[in-house]
Amino acid sequence: MHTPKPIIIGHRGAAGEAPENTLASFVLALSQGAQAIELDVHITKDGEIVVCHDGTLDRTTNGSGLICDKPWAVIQKLDAGAWFSEKFRGERIPLLSEVFDVVPKGTLINVEVKHAYEGRMEKALLAFFREVNRYEDVVVSSFDHKVIQRLKRAEPALKVGLLYAANLIDHTGYAKLLEVEVYSLHPHYHSMDETDIASATAAGLAVYPYTVNELSDYQRLTNAGVTGIITDFPGRLKAFLHT
Numbered sequence: 001m002h003t004p005k006p007i008i009i010g011h012r013g014a015a016g017e018a019p020e021n022t023l024a025s026f027v028l029a030l031s032q033g034a035q036a037i038e039l040d041v042h043i044t045k046d047g048e049i050v051v052c053h054d055g056t057l058d059r060t061t062n063g064s065g066l067i068c069d070k071p072w073a074v075i076q077k078l079d080a081g082a083w084f085s086e087k088f089r090g091e092r093i094p095l096l097s098e099v100f101d102v103v104p105k106g107t108l109i110n111v112e113v114k115h116a117y118e119g120r121m122e123k124a125l126l127a128f129f130r131e132v133n134r135y136e137d138v139v140v141s142s143f144d145h146k147v148i149q150r151l152k153r154a155e156p157a158l159k160v161g162l163l164y165a166a167n168l169i170d171h172t173g174y175a176k177l178l179e180v181e182v183y184s185l186h187p188h189y190h191s192m193d194e195t196d197i198a199s200a201t202a203a204g205l206a207v208y209p210y211t212v213n214e215l216s217d218y219q220r221l222t223n224a225g226v227t228g229i230i231t232d233f234p235g236r237l238k239a240f241l242h243t
């Protein structure tokens with residue numbers, strides 16, 4: 001049976017070559033052939049959804065402290081590029097809406113929810129998704145599977161995915177426990193073997209392992225028939241898939 005090639009999902013954009021979760025990183029990922037991007041979201045004190053991996057500003061900006069303690073007016077002034085390289089000085093933490101403006105329609109955006117913020121994140125995301133109305137282009141994932149279940153119940157048009165690192169006994173069976181339709185599994189790339197992947201895809205689940213950067217792992221996962229690969233190096237994965 002012919003297995004389609006996995007799609008290329010740029011992790012935090014092209015995090016291996018640009019400052020993660022910045023517009024420069026997403027633009028680079030797309031220019032390198034990514035058909036999808038993965039990003040992480042948090043919420044500001046005044047309720048804006050911003051794209052950043054950590055809940056704090058210290059590692060990836062010239063600011064410090066919790067994102068949720070600061071208004072957007074403060075966060076938008078911070079530099080989010082210079083820590084990675086001088087070349088990227090001037091990059092900012094983007095709003096989720098700014099990423100949607102940059103990513104063309106038809107490109108999948110995997111929004112990873114890092115924290116529920118006592119329900120504020122779900123409320124903000126649902127309002128945002130209703131406004132942009134790009135349900136085909138979006139899959140929301142989280143390590144917090146209760147967030148995923150609540151989001152799907154609140155908005156059945158939304159595609160949702162389960163993110164996890166555990167080597168589950170039955171990945172497909174676990175997805176059924178949520179009692180809502182799960183679109184995709186996002187396992188750590190060591191947590192699913194060939195049989196697990198085959199049974200998940202046979203059950204209609206997309207399988208998007210994270211974060212895969214080595215050629216030998218691209219090979220193993222492609223042979224096993226994963227639906228997509230989340231990588232810091234979309235260009236490297238593109239070159240692998242086309243040789």
Ligand code: G3P
Pocket residue numbers: 011038040053112141163186210211230
């Ligand atoms: O969504 C896949 C991957 O990004 C999950 O881990 O820590 O890189 O957000 P992390």
Ligand code: MG
Pocket residue numbers: 038039040112
């Ligand atoms: Mg992530």
